Amino acid sequence: MGKDVIIALDFKNGKEALEFLDRFTDKKPYVKVGMELYYAEGPAIVREIKKRGHQMFLDLKLHDIPNTVEKAMAVLSRLDVDMVNLHAAGTIEMMKAALRGLTREDGTRPLLIAVTQLTSTSQERMTEELLIEEDLDKVVIRYAENADMAGLDGVVCSPLEAGKIHDTCGRDFLTITPGVRFDNASKGDQVRVTTPAKAKELGSDYIVVGRPITQADDPVAAYNCCVEDFVEV
Numbered sequence: 001m002g003k004d005v006i007i008a009l010d011f012k013n014g015k016e017a018l019e020f021l022d023r024f025t026d027k028k029p030y031v032k033v034g035m036e037l038y039y040a041e042g043p044a045i046v047r048e049i050k051k052r053g054h055q056m057f058l059d060l061k062l063h064d065i066p067n068t069v070e071k072a073m074a075v076l077s078r079l080d081v082d083m084v085n086l087h088a089a090g091t092i093e094m095m096k097a098a099l100r101g102l103t104r105e106d107g108t109r110p111l112l113i114a115v116t117q118l119t120s121t122s123q124e125r126m127t128e129e130l131l132i133e134e135d136l137d138k139v140v141i142r143y144a145e146n147a148d149m150a151g152l153d154g155v156v157c158s159p160l161e162a163g164k165i166h167d168t169c170g171r172d173f174l175t176i177t178p179g180v181r182f183d184n185a186s187k188g189d190q191v192r193v194t195t196p197a198k199a200k201e202l203g204s205d206y207i208v209v210g211r212p213i214t215q216a217d218d219p220v221a222a223y224n225c226c227v228e229d230f231v232e233v
């Protein structure tokens with residue numbers, strides 16, 4: 001599984017998202033469609049972007065009772081996307097149900113990845129508001145172990161936890177890591193962040209980058225910087 005930069009297409013409508021993608025003339029970046037764009041445009045935007053030849057992470061972070069998640073993943077399995085996610089907090093039973101629902105009749109399926117603790121969650125918020133007293137690292141690793149036991153392909157976590165997750169779940173267990181910022185840039189609502197180069201050093205398999213690219217003066221240049229720092233040897 002190669003390393004790659006996934007651009008988060010956090011746009012309010014399909015027009016803005018497609019105009020943004022029109023800027024990338026020499027290669028088709030791996031992209032992520034999240035709740036904002038999917039709720040605005042529905043499956044049509046997934047089909048249009050896939051038709052253009054992009055690999056796609058459909059980020060809807062499913063979190064519900066097992067039966068509901070199984071049925072919802074069965075619907076998503078009809079879309080030709082490359083990766084989907086859910087919340088590991090839904091428990092191992094929910095994750096197993098998701099895997100059943102996502103697997104098509106011919107046995108194929110997109111990669112299934114579990115969100116551990118959101119990269120916007122600090123130790124303090126987790127303890128004070130979520131009442132989880134354990135160290136955040138330990139919680140992230142336990143959620144990753146649960147996802148691994150459920151048969152999933154990997155997790156979403158911050159680059160800071162990627163190495164520990166590979167030590168625990170093996171090098172082939174994928175770490176998809178948002179929480180990426182260029183040096184000295186604003187973190188915004190992100191809490192657990194690193195640069196693309198640091199994410200590479202820490203062993204992330206994919207980095208997910210939104211505003212540092214989509215809100216850059218020159219998004220293509222910003223994307224190329226991420227690729228140079230994270231992908232290229």
Ligand SMILES: O=C(O)c1cc(=O)[nH]c(=O)n1[C@@H]1O[C@H](COP(=O)(O)O)[C@@H](O)[C@H]1O
Nearest residue numbers: 008034059117118119156178208209210211
């Ligand atoms: O599952 C995700 O993609 C995700 C999980 C997580 O823990 N943190 C996180 O930021 N994300 C997503 O990754 C993207 C990060 O965007 P930026 O903060 O603009 O780079 C957003 O689309 C988030 O929804």
